[in-house]
Amino acid sequence: MFGKILIYLSSIGWLLSFLFFFLYEESKNERFYKFAKISFFSGIIGIVAASIFLLFNIFSHNFTLTYVWSYSSRQLPFFLLLSSFYAGQEGSFLLWALWMSLISLIFYLYLKKNKLDFLPIAFFSLAILFITLILVFKSPFSDLWESFPDGNIPKDFVPQDGRGLNPILENYWIAIHPPILFLGYSLLTIPFLLSITSFWRKEYDKYLTSMALWSLLGAGVLGLGIMLGGFWAYETLGWGGFWGWDPVENSSLVPWIFVTSLVHTLLLQKVRGGFIRSNFILSWLAFLGVLYASYLTRSGVLSDTSVHSFVDPGKVVNIILLIFLGIFTIFPLILFFLRTKEVPEPLGKEKVKFNSRQFFVVLGTIILVVASIIVLIGTSLPIFQSFIGAKKVALEPSFYNQWMAPIAILILIINALSLHYYWKDTSKQLLLKKLFYSSVPSLFFAILFFVFFEQNILFSFLIFSSLFSLIINGEKIINKFTKKNLRVGAFLSHMGISFLIIGAMLSGGFQKTQTVHFIQNGKAKAFGYDFQLVEKQRIEIEKTDREKYRFHIKVSDANGNSIIKPIVYWSDFNNFEQPYYEPDIKTYLTKDLYFAPNSFMFNESFAPISIRKGETIKAPWAETDSIHFSSYDMSSMHLDAKQDHFLFGLIINYKIDGKVYPDTIYSILNMKASSFSPVWKLVPNKDFSIGFTKFEPAENLEQSKVELSFGQEMLVADVTIKPFILLVWIGVIFIVLGFIVAVFKYKNSKAKPE
């Protein structure tokens, strides 16, 4: 109840903050300012307190709350409990509200310090109001009996333990990727609100520096958040790649491209003047992109076509999201059309000259916008189709690849050309000389690639354009450094784009996959590597909700041996019905060896047999062989300090081809989960294993029966070679670094409003 009250109070705070800041800025009556401040801070405090309260409930395992019960459990370590906060829909809305609140506070202080208008805070409050309204209807603070009204649950019912996190999310990345992504989303609010304010106030140049600063920051953080998700998917989720053109991924890319375009048009406004309407539209689209992304991912409209599963949050929440989207679509549009005629054109009708950097930046920005429109249309296609009642078709990733490859080439070439020109105009002679040095080596490598590797024109063009852009950007950075000038953000980011695109092309276009399988300690070969399964190790044995195995696989090639350790596990989460897998990667400088298990099975070789102590029976594989069960082995029983696990052994003697082989076979008895998991052991001279699979107790051990099973455990995995994927990560680092450098350089050069 307490949590809900906090949310209610906070919504009232945000509503009043919107009204009072607006009234204050329109009337400049100091009394309104006082009220505005009080309601603004109570809005923030409400959200922060609600967040702390939710964390408190998670850490104190208060399973009366449906949310805490659904997404956490007593077994989770600290950082996963922290992640439970936003593992579900309700909590992710709260995280969004929390970041928005904290950013609005920082933004408020920024405006105050720079003596700027508080009007953006009014609109900021309106945006946060909508998120808190969603939290009113989709609350993380609902009790179990409220969430399940038909379940006849008593109000004081406390479950012993929670459902826990989805096991595939139990990874440190869940503590990193979502918060950064949401921070990026939230930051995109600021350039938009500054645009609105500048149009409202008719002060079209006043907010240029502030907008540039916050857009750069937003683009950097969001870009980092997106790609950390890609890295997570690649490294531990085993999706095979870092990007799949999935609707959810796309919907995070769209606002990023818009804000990146905005960064460029803001630059144009700074060096040339004008572009005021473009800035308005782009900042608006970036913000709408965020709202649209949350609508797409949360509303369940894409649940058929996306691998990220999201459940429909219910009608009310969808309606609030749509109103939210609607208001922030219509109101800026009206404002835009009211003002569009009076927006100043500082240079009159003077055209941008073709032989200037300006021209190429304009061109590049247009291409960027086209790119994001293509992604947007492709992603929204299922919605259009269900809207007009047409048959739903799924778009293949090839759709995006087809479009984005030529767009990437254009963007890289335009970027490279732009840097050959000066901002205003450029003499032909100098231009040709510069062009020669940067294009000839790029052309050389592209032709080399075409002749010796693959006769693919698209790939050759990608190579040429990436190198072309890389060389000129690199030269610019060196130039700046020699002049002790650190304003190299743009060049760093563009170099990053080149690396990223070459890396994506090589790792995606030239990847090769082979399927390998291992039977017990078997061997396999793929791509000139020898693989041998050396050990199947039970891990996290103290956790009773899972059965997790780490496979140690020796990889040998001409240069030596190494071990890779993919994981296969079963979880309580899906009643141990199907295993989950985690890949392992061996990284070389020029490629990744990606080892992704995708099946683990047991093939029974013979029917199981039952046997009592002291008995001898015929072996199922040959009439002449036999198995004698001589006694139980309980000498090495305890496996851990808690004494939950027992190692239960059977001492047996095989008689195979006239020879006797003594052996002990074990099973791990888990007292807590009452599970019985055999430790499979190869039968001497055979290619299948024996397992102690069942114990049927009787009055005493002498009369009890044990069951022995025979078969082969088989691990199937895809081995993929990913050439030069390292370039992708290097590219991302450069891109993000570039944005950060640009933010700091901006701050150092012009901290006050223009």
Added chain:
Amino acid sequence: MKKYIGIGVAILIFLTLLLLSFNKSSIEYTDFQKASELNKKVQVIGSLEKSRPYQYNPNSNLFEFYMRDKKGKVVLVHFNGPQPNNFTIAPEFVVKGTMQDTFFLASEIITKCPSKYEGEMEKVKQ
């Protein structure tokens, strides 16, 4: 005026290309009967025919099973890979691929995990 005509033509060309590539990159949901008539890559929704054998042969990396589509037609499906996750417990799944003479050659199998998540109370541990 010329400028606007130019922009208009550019947008038209762009939209036409976009529509054409939709057709090329999108694959239709259909049934086995239609799939054999179409002779191109399609996707079919259906369920596993459990009464008939289904097995994975690791040596040829071939998974064979019989699948019943929504119209009740049962067809042998070949898939070059192991049995996917959740395959036997998924009430329905989608295969993407092309119809061959005697079997459907799937390039991808998409299984949806039966949602045992929202609104289920049995799992509350007492």
